Amino acid sequence: MDKNMKLPFxxxxxxxxxxxxxxxxxxxxxxxxxxxxxxxxxxxxxPGLNCYxxxxxGFACPIGALQAVNxxxxxxxxxxxxxxxxxxxxxLGRAVCGxxxxxxxxQELIHKIPSPKRKLKKGFLYxxxxxxxxxVLILPVAVTDYMGMGKPAFCQYICPxxxxxxxxxxxxxxxxxxxxxxxxxxxxxxxxxxxxxGCVFFYRFFCRTLCPLGAIYGLFNKVSIFHLxxxxxxxxxxxxxxxxxxxxxxxxxxxxxxxxxxxGACADTCPTGAIHLGFSAKCSxxxxx
Amino acid sequence: MKSKIRIAGLFTACAFIxxxxxxxxxxxxxxxAVNICLECIGLG
Ligand code: SF4
Ligand code: SF4
Numbered sequence: 005m006d007k008n009m010k011l012p013f014x015x016x017x018x019x020x021x022x023x024x025x026x027x028x029x030x031x032x033x034x035x036x037x038x039x040x041x042x043x044x045x046x047x048x049x050x051p052g053l054n055c056y057x058x059x060x061x062g063f064a065c066p067i068g069a070l071q072a073v074n075x076x077x078x079x080x081x082x083x084x085x086x087x088x089x090x091x092x093x094x095x096l097g098r099a100v101c102g103x104x105x106x107x108x109x110x111q112e113l114i115h116k117i118p119s120p121k122r123k124l125k126k127g128f129l130y131x132x133x134x135x136x137x138x139x140v141l142i143l144p145v146a147v148t149d150y151m152g153m154g155k156p157a158f159c160q161y162i163c164p165x166x167x168x169x170x171x172x173x174x175x176x177x178x179x180x181x182x183x184x185x186x187x188x189x190x191x192x193x194x195x196x197x198x199x200x201x202g203c204v205f206f207y208r209f210f211c212r213t214l215c216p217l218g219a220i221y222g223l224f225n226k227v228s229i230f231h232l233x234x235x236x237x238x239x240x241x242x243x244x245x246x247x248x249x250x251x252x253x254x255x256x257x258x259x260x261x262x263x264x265x266x267x268g269a270c271a272d273t274c275p276t277g278a279i280h281l282g283f284s285a286k287c288s289x290x291x292x293x
Numbered sequence: 294m295k296s297k298i299r300i301a302g303l304f305t306a307c308a309f310i311x312x313x314x315x316x317x318x319x320x321x322x323x324x325x326a327v328n329i330c331l332e333c334i335g336l337g
Contacts, residue, residue: 040326040327040328040329041327042327044323046322046323046326046327047319047320047322047323047326048319049322055333056325056326056330056333057329057330057333057334061326063326064322064323064325064326065326068325068326068330068333069322069325069326072321072322072325073313073318073321073322076321078317078321079316079318079321082313082318083309083310083312083313083316083318084309084310084312084313084314084318084319084322085313085318085322086309086313087305087306087307087308087309087310087311087312087313088306088310090302090303090305090306090309091303091306091307091310093302094299094302094303094306095303155332155337156330156332156333159330159332159333160332160337163333166330166332166333166334166335167334167335170329170330170333170334171333171334171335171336174329174334175334181329181334181336184336185335185336186336188335188336188337189334189335189336191335192335193335227295227298227299227302228299229299
């Protein structure tokens with residue numbers, strides 16, 4: 005294809021996000037009876053966050069799966085889920101968040117609601133690492149019942165994706181579940197509402213502040229095969245890329261920032277075509293020097 | 294250097310996946326994923 009006729013990343017990404025959303029949630033008819041898909045595919049994990057208690061879900065959620073195996077009676081560490089996360093991370097890094105995560109797409113759509121848009125204080129970015137360590141890695145293993153089984157603390161106390169995709173749809177379908185609603189559900193609903201409100205004002209509020217999966221994949225951005233390069237010969241220092249970035253990254257200074265979701269908005273806006281995003285190395289000399 | 298880390302990472306990932314799968318971890322995942330998870334939906 006002619007270089008000038010290349011599709012912008014914005015379009016390519018939106019298409020892939022929609023396809024990934026559909027593939028992750030293909031069992032739409034299950035919403036009717038409030039059933040879950042119970043086939044063999046559910047032993048495999050989705051790369052992005054997608055609650056396995058959602059009736060439409062066709063795969064397991066990697067964060068739910070990690071807690072389930074680590075907190076099980078038989079195992080205290082999941083080689084299987086860790087291996088999957090390692091593979092997704094090395095191949096794609098946080099491009100998983102930008103291109104494949106169903107909850108990421110949902111947050112971007114909510115952010116389109118007209119409202120004043122705000123910048124996030126840097127301190128909030130570290131919260132997701134605390135969530136990862138405390139709620140995903142420590143609590144499910146450390147707090148166990150008399151049978152030696154731990155609970156998935158992130159799902160139980162925080163995950164707004166579970167409340168929205170699994171909780172609300174199953175509660176609507178089953179009266180027996182509605183009768184069991186209590187304080188925990190109120191806590192999770194509060195977190196869900198605050199998260200959705202946050203997404204209206206802040207770009208990808210949940211990804212940046214709370215998502216343990218984003219925290220994991222961000223650590224791989226320095227080495228992931230899918231990466232971002234800024235060509236030092238082409239960059240004229242106009243700063244358009246930094247201004248455009250919803251994740252508030254300056255790709256010229258920190259192309260491997262853990263916050264970069266490899267969305268390509270900066271590459272689309274760069275007037276000199278200095279930003280390259282892809283699997284192969286394209287530039288002979290890259291920034292920062 | 295980066296390419297060595299990538300190769301080592303992918304090699305480790307494959308080894309972990311195969312080992313975890315063969316010792317039955319995928320069945321634990323399947324069992325959790327096909328039943329309604331009360332924690333996920335805010336009731337557990
Ligand atoms: S630096 Fe570029 S690719 Fe990364 S999040 Fe910002 S706009 Fe997207
Ligand atoms: S938009 Fe392009 S030319 Fe401008 S500072 Fe960013 S990389 Fe450099």
